[in-house]
Amino acid sequence: xxxxxxxxxxxxxxxxxxxxxxxxxxxxxxxxxxxxxxxxxxxxxxxxxxxxxxxxxxxxxxxxxxxxxxxxxxxxxxxxxxxxxxxxxxxxxxxxxxxxxxxxxxxxxxxxxxxxxxxxxxxxxxxxxxxxxxxxxxxxxxxxxxxxxxxxx
Numbered sequence: 001x002x003x004x005x006x007x008x009x010x011x012x013x014x015x016x017x018x019x020x021x022x023x024x025x026x027x028x029x030x031x032x033x034x035x036x037x038x039x040x041x042x043x044x045x046x047x048x049x050x051x052x053x054x055x056x057x058x059x060x061x062x063x064x065x066x067x068x069x070x071x072x073x074x075x076x077x078x079x080x081x082x083x084x085x086x087x088x089x090x091x092x093x094x095x096x097x098x099x100x101x102x103x104x105x106x107x108x109x110x111x112x113x114x115x116x117x118x119x120x121x122x123x124x125x126x127x128x129x130x131x132x133x134x135x136x137x138x139x140x141x142x143x144x145x146x147x148x149x150x151x152x153x
Contacts, residue, residue: 007123009067010060014038014097019114020056023121032070032120035100043112045104050084052099053118061092061123068122069100075118080106083119092126 013020019040023033037043038056045051061067069088075081084101100119104110112118 007062007065009062009123012058012060014056014058017054017056017097021115023057030120032122034072034117035069035098035119035121037100037112037114037116037118039112039114041114045081045102045110045112047080047104047107047109050101050103051112052101053112055098055100055118057098058095059090059098060095061090063092064126065092065123066090066126067098068124069098069119070122072117072120079110080104081110081118087122090121 011022013022017038020038021036023035025033035055035057038054043051043053059067067090069083069086069090071082071086082103082105084103088101090098098121102112102118
């Protein structure tokens with residue numbers, strides 16, 4: 001069974017960001033669409049520093065979906081460059097500029113160049129949830145109230 005395809009997302013390049021690039025996929029099987037830095041000059045990110053990097057894009061995400069901003073695994077492994085709030089969520093009713101919240105977890109400064117691919121964008125469905133408050137205990141499970149690390153390695 002194949003997943004539904006063909007979700008339409010309107011995207012606008014913001015006029016004050018002439019370096020904005022539309023999201024692109026690295027290959028036909030890629031789940032994420034690469035987001036690029038819409039900056040006019042290089043930006044140095046020292047070790048431990050965080051920055052909100054503009055993409056120059058605004059999205060019209062369909063109701064019932066969200067866009068998730070995720071790290072690019074190669075840059076995370078090689079350089080320690082990752083998304084601070086991974087995955088960052090872009091709600092369907094947000095119409096502002098998409099920013100990539102980066103952190104340099106590496107040992108040396110990283111230079112973000114104009115047009116660098118910074119993160120990937122993944123569209124995901126959002127379920128409607130109806131919360132039901134329970135007055136009595138919740139159903140028992142084998143794990144129970146065991147927290148972090150309780151389910152083994």
